[in-house]
Amino acid sequence: MNSRFLLLALLTLGGFSSLAQTSVKKRPLTPRDIYRLQTISDLQVSPDGKWVAYGLSTVDSTKDKRNTDIWMVSWNGQESVQLTNTPEGESKPRFSPDGKYLSFVSARQGATKGQIWLMDRRGGEARKLTDLKNDLEDYVWSPDGKKIAMVLRDVDYADSAKTKVRKPYVLDRYHFKADVRGYLENSPVHLYVFDVTTKKLDTLTTGIYDETSPVWSPDGSQIAFVSNRTQEPDRNQNTDIYVIDARKGAAFKQLTTWTGSDNSPAWSPDGKTIAYLRSTASGNFLMYDQPVLAVISREGGEPALLSKTLDRPVRNPHWTKDGQAIGVLIQDDRQAYVGQYTVATGKLTKLTSGNRAFSDLEAVSANNWATLMSDPQTPPELYAVENGITRRLTHVHDAFLAPLELAQVEGFTSRSKDGAQVSNILYRPANAPANKKLPTILYIHGGPVSQDEFSFDLTRQLLAAGGYAVVAVNYRGSNGRGIEHTKAIYADWGNKEVLDILGATDYVVEKGIADPERLGIGGWSYGGILTNYTIATDTRFKAAASGAGSSLQLSMYGIDQYTNQYENELGAPWKNTDKWLKLSYPFLKADRIKTPTIFMAGEKDFNVPSAGSEQMFQALRSLGIPTQLIIYPGQFHGITVPSYQKDRADRYLQWFDKYLKPKTT
Template identity: 25%
Template sequence: MRIRLKRLALEGVTLAFAAVMAVGQAKPAHGPFTAKDWAGLHSAHAAAMSANGTILYGVAFGAEKGPTHTEWWTVGADGNNAKKLEMPDGFHPMGYTRDGQSLYGGWKVNDHQQFAVFAVKEGKIASAPTVIVALPRGVGSASPSPDGKRFAMTADPREPDPLENSRHVQEPEETSLYVVNANGTDGAWWCKDLKYISGAITVGGGASAAAWSADSQSLAVLSQVPRIGHHEVGSMIDVCSASGSRHVANIANSVNGIAWVNGGKDLAFLSTKSLVLTPEHVWTVPAAGGTAEDRTPDLNATAVQLASDANGRVWVSVNRGVRSEVDEFRDGILKTAYAWPDGIVRGTPVESEYAEGSAGEQLAFTVSDPTHMGNVAVAEGEHLRKITHEGDEQLKEIELGLVQVVQWKSKGGRALEGIATFPAGYEKGKKYPFLVLPHGGPEANDELAFDAFSRTVAGLGYVVLQPQYRGSTGYGADFLAAIYQHFGDRAYEDVDSATDFAIAQGWADPNRLAIFGWSAGGFMTSWTVTQTGRYKAAIEGAGITDWAPFLWTSDIAQVDYDARWTEEDPAAFSKFSAVYFANKVTTPLLILHGEADQRVPTFQGTEYFQLLAARGKTVRMVTYPGSPHFPVLWEQRLDVMQELAEWLAKYNK
């Protein structure tokens, strides 16, 4: 999540039943989906693969209290021989060693994550590591070289502040490369001049900030100018080896993911020409240095993640509307490789991290759809076959309503898309209470997957519509860039047009309309109630209500919304700030916010709440102690949904 996070009449309205899904034929006895069901649901994600094709996957689930739990399992590529692994306390596996006999990952030691290797024998993990690398400020991520002889890891090279328990110095964070032999010996910092590496070194389903060369002698590295001390966003590409760094290119924008292509002659990455800084096209640059070139200028979708494998293939996760697929980038061309019917493939594939591994072409993926949680699938030819079924037993006892991909045109003829979720037992022709649910980001999309927010609200008897407003990924560069300096009018018009659409379809009772959103969706909610009184109830979570201070107090650069200097043109930022229009609010508003939120600092909600309360508006604010941008403790998550349900019951009636 980047905020990492419609008053229009309708004409030419169309409805595409692109995906219609239900669970089972018989009516389950459990009843509609609830927040407690959400807390108990299990989901799986592919994490790593050994050289012999054994897949490591995580199974996540909540509870009534505490954080999300993760169990670690292994399974064969044929879906057989699933085994649960008992992990040592504080160990988070990242992948297999080359011989497949050990797992490497992060191990918590004295409040820092360090690098460790634990042996695995007959499905059991050793209680003590065989290798440990401890750095002063801990280790971020790690990746083995294709020959398996070294590990590269990201870490902060600075010595710890001896007073860090009593103060935090505001300065740019540093991330550099540390390389060590696979047995933990001869560790050294490579390329000390590279201090601002932008992200993790990941393999197997994740975009990477560094990529090993095929000969295991160097890494291509992405860096980004730090947020503190910079108003612009810029990126650097370098090649780093034991002898030092070689500069390849400066990119005057954001960059995400890097891979060697064309036999090591070029480097591929994601970037953009847009003022909205989300990387969304595939670019290449000569590895020897030169001018970067956009290889997908006509892409009517969004490339969101890029990663390479040890065999030289480059995979790209692509949002195409509300669906996400995996494409292969080969010979300068991006081509669909794997998709999941009526659902999504999440991220890039997981496979063996080592060259010439016996697993060969075996690939594992994480897939989901609106009636199934995330699960592991494997490639069989051009198709995918699901081999885990987490959550299925729980969901078959729950009555789920239909989910449809819908399309409509706004008054101005703009084509828009969304996901409609109906309550169980929906009756055609009957009007239902309605909730529009704008997503966070905003440079993101709602995916055609199992969505707990939509399902929980639909379980209250609502029709829910998730609109893909301008600024969403999946619809091309122009659609994404349209949000720049126009979040408060263009995106608002699109979100409100979704409500018009639901009314025109006969789904929504025009007298029982509600809106709810978190992060960027929270902004949309807080802003909407200053523009219209049509909604009977509104709930905003961690929303931006005052743009000028937000841009300089968020924990990440936010100039992709508006790069003008806030003190030079304050009117440009108050224009779409809800706090300046509090007197116009007539809708009862519930504000929810984490007290430790650094993405959208908590004062954003507090300022709006205080203004509304002082003006005698109907408003309630609930904050969650210790919570970041979205609560991690399940008792807090369940309270979010309880507060929402009570607010809707009280005011949208």
């Protein structure tokens, strides 16, 4: 191993030990701590199971950006080694099958495209392996280490003019725009095989369809992949599993025929079967769905649906090394746990439990897994799960947490006006008096199909550090409570979710937690949309922060990325105008809103375009309701520039403080 990096790692571990022994005066979390928070991603286990590689993202405050480097931690947790350290950053670490090398993707040396680099995992300089002209979307080593399957996007020649002026976008697709990618012309992604020795690149697939998620068969003869090959893929969410011989000119074979979604293929160690995720529903629109674990023969046929009766979403399927079971992550009522299905019997064994959330999963050996785990007091760290026992591997966040005094977090269940039981999470400020009513903010999650979990939530912790009780509501439409709970809001937005938000509000008021005269509400994306719905329904909220939301839903048709959803769920606007107008009530009844509201959006958001926030800002401004509009330059739906993330947190606190805290003289 590189002795310099190893020495730094050991010194760092020693520093953690010294820090733990030193008494540190605790302080509240502040928006500036955003610059200190690191992020672990993309864990990969070495073939011998002795090391786990991962990406570690840190903030470079001088450049106002995040940079990711590649690290490794030993399976016993005793050694931590930084493998890369460049200003360009690296991603997608992958071990070579013999375990001697680690590959990664980087646009080093002024490259305009990400290339695959290869380095000896024992140390030394990396060497560039590829010189690709296409955008590299994904790659995976063949079992013998001689080839690499790649997913490459067709070259876009629109920017090739010598004047550097892009040619006009020529659009004829049904789905013609998407957040981050922008306007969508016809540039599909295809499969290629790269020979590591000769550097020859062979084309496996061509045409108008996308092919993604390649996985090699254990004998290296075939590649399984995912594709939507319906007549017009933009009009549905169908995908199927295919297999193709790993050679130029080979024909592919379709394995699955479900008209819903089949994805995330994983070969069994003996190569006889493929595990994958299948949607519950078979329609063209699958937002309110949850994936089911399925297994199918490599020859096709009828799949076995292992988690069909679980009624919870499963993800990240991985076979155990002995091929007897499949590990998955399962979301269940504010928790996310590691489960393991025995293939022969279909029996589910729950390997972890408790108020915490697991994400990412990689097999190490029989019944042993590498995973990321977070709880309300700890950002995600790498853990080993050995025969159901968790063991921490990394201590990335020790220095971040050492000076901080965080909120106390607990779950509670509220009852909505129509009798629905709703699962929620409460954040109490550290050292808040037990019997004192607190100014309270309901911070609403987006999605809507997601759930607030017992995991580290920076935004809610920041609001709690500002002296607020903070409530997270898993309103109907969230997942983790069964598919009927998720589907309850189908074509009925702003109704049951608002009942659930108000029911949770009533609960914290009745229990003496919230001061009824100092209530606030906020959220981002669908959380911003629900903020608008709620303040148009109930005037008790004294302040609101609506981020990346919309209200005049009729005006979103054709300017966001959800046309397929709209036409399947609501019907075309010219055919079902009354439905569209009904769902647009926060804007059309804006004169009912009395809540001072700050609106925020990313300038380049194609998910929920800034027009949604601009319209509501203009309405409240015209009505004389205190309001502000914040547009973050160059940002998409997710705000990624660190200084903008800090600015957003600062503005949340300033806005809520202005209206929810008594003025002192």
